[in-house]
Amino acid sequence: MLSRLPARVVALRAKVFEKVNGDNAITFPNEQVGPDRFQELYSHPAANGRSRGAGLSDLFWYWLSPGPEVHQEHLEAGPRYDDVARATRTFLAGPSDALAEAATRCTAKVLDEVLTGRVTEVRLRDLMMPVWAEYFYELVFGEPCPRYARDLIVGHANDVVTSLKCTGLRHPARRARLTRYLTVRLADVRHPLPGTLSETEQVHYLQGTYFNTAVVQMSEAMAHLLLALAQHPEVAERIGDDRYFAHVLDETFRLYPLFGIAHRITTDDIVLDEHTTFPAGSVLCFSYPDYHATGYADPHVFDPGRWESTAARHEHHIPFGVAANRPCPAWRLSPLAMRASAREVLRRVSLHSTATHTRSLPSRGPCLLVRDGPVPRLRLAFLRVRDRWEDVWRSVVQLVLGTAMVLHAHHLRPAGRYFDTHDTQGCPVRH
Numbered sequence: 001m002l003s004r005l006p007a008r009v010v011a012l013r014a015k016v017f018e019k020v021n022g023d024n025a026i027t028f029p030n031e032q033v034g035p036d037r038f039q040e041l042y043s044h045p046a047a048n049g050r051s052r053g054a055g056l057s058d059l060f061w062y063w064l065s066p067g068p069e070v071h072q073e074h075l076e077a078g079p080r081y082d083d084v085a086r087a088t089r090t091f092l093a094g095p096s097d098a099l100a101e102a103a104t105r106c107t108a109k110v111l112d113e114v115l116t117g118r119v120t121e122v123r124l125r126d127l128m129m130p131v132w133a134e135y136f137y138e139l140v141f142g143e144p145c146p147r148y149a150r151d152l153i154v155g156h157a158n159d160v161v162t163s164l165k166c167t168g169l170r171h172p173a174r175r176a177r178l179t180r181y182l183t184v185r186l187a188d189v190r191h192p193l194p195g196t197l198s199e200t201e202q203v204h205y206l207q208g209t210y211f212n213t214a215v216v217q218m219s220e221a222m223a224h225l226l227l228a229l230a231q232h233p234e235v236a237e238r239i240g241d242d243r244y245f246a247h248v249l250d251e252t253f254r255l256y257p258l259f260g261i262a263h264r265i266t267t268d269d270i271v272l273d274e275h276t277t278f279p280a281g282s283v284l285c286f287s288y289p290d291y292h293a294t295g296y297a298d299p300h301v302f303d304p305g306r307w308e309s310t311a312a313r314h315e316h317h318i319p320f321g322v323a324a325n326r327p328c329p330a331w332r333l334s335p336l337a338m339r340a341s342a343r344e345v346l347r348r349v350s351l352h353s354t355a356t357h358t359r360s361l362p363s364r365g366p367c368l369l370v371r372d373g374p375v376p377r378l379r380l381a382f383l384r385v386r387d388r389w390e391d392v393w394r395s396v397v398q399l400v401l402g403t404a405m406v407l408h409a410h411h412l413r414p415a416g417r418y419f420d421t422h423d424t425q426g427c428p429v430r431h
Ligand code: HEM
Pocket: 072, 073, 074, 085, 088, 209, 210, 213, 214, 215, 217, 218, 221, 258, 259, 262, 263, 318, 319, 320, 321, 322, 325, 326, 327, 328, 329, 330, 334, 335
């Protein structure tokens, strides 16, 4: 009974979200648009609205503040989006060797601090946060990250992901400390910032893109990769092989996609065929886990070997979104940096974990890092019991805090209020 509680609470939370947002959102793949036409719908030119017209946007804007109105992910198509997307591409470009070398160096620096004994217990997401804070600070400012800045970045990114997963409430004051720091440092950024944004918006662009999304996504992705390696030692042994590593990453992204759902608001009618039409203003939700689970034998099994005989591009596999509709700009950088970082971890320690591995990983991935000598079996057994128990009470906390935040976002209406007074390009409108 207790072991089934977390899943039930998650289902209940989804219902609360649906009810409060009141969008009549449709989730795909479904009977109407199955996995075979999923990408066709996702790639449709009229499936390109991002924020305006969906109650769901209030919730995302609430979680991503400050500055959700200039976050690339939430900008509507148009000149401002093009300008911001161009700037992001410039920041994330660079020779592969240099991008990988920086990941090795930042990982090594953090491990030097953390690995003090033979056995170190960590939560993998927490272990990785300072690594990517250092990494993206270097990418933005072109110099090593001071400890003070690292703490501000981790504090901010942690606050965002903790509230997104409903394991804690958001703390605007904590986030504002990073905003103040970035405001002072704006002139030191090494690449041109989007010229269509005001200085305050440029600060929010930096904060939202590099010190929230980038740090959170890379830390989550690494937590999944390292936890999978901890639970499949035979796979961990082979990650020195580049080809095999690519399969491991494909399989990790397939089974644990970082996005549960990505949504689009249709800006025009979509007619897929005579029976399938979506009017303008529909909220379409694309479920990554459901799509990634179709078309594979034993889809719920972690099996990098399945990629030996097929290529990800031929399968239901879109870890970085769809090319035709705003894919992730870090699709090239992320795998390179993750490979370098994972190898640096495994060069120093072996990984062991008995924690439950789920896509949303609210436990942050408890894991033992063992430098040498025997694996502490008793500690692993304790970790298992604690993990299952934490799952139960955490799911209740998530329900309560999630409901509170959904109601608060609904009350504040950050996206709705913005579009009451601005058009899709951020220009003030008079009523
Ligand atoms: C392994 C790591 C990552 C994964 C799996 C990932 C995944 C994704 C996915 C699936 C989307 C598309 C969502 C949609 O269709 O709405 C996306 C969008 C985005 N990602 Fe990533 N991401 C990762 C890392 C990063 C990093 C490091 C950055 C750093 C800047 C980043 C920045 C963005 C931005 C700005 C968008 C919005 C793109 C747009 O709307 O134009 N991501 N990401």
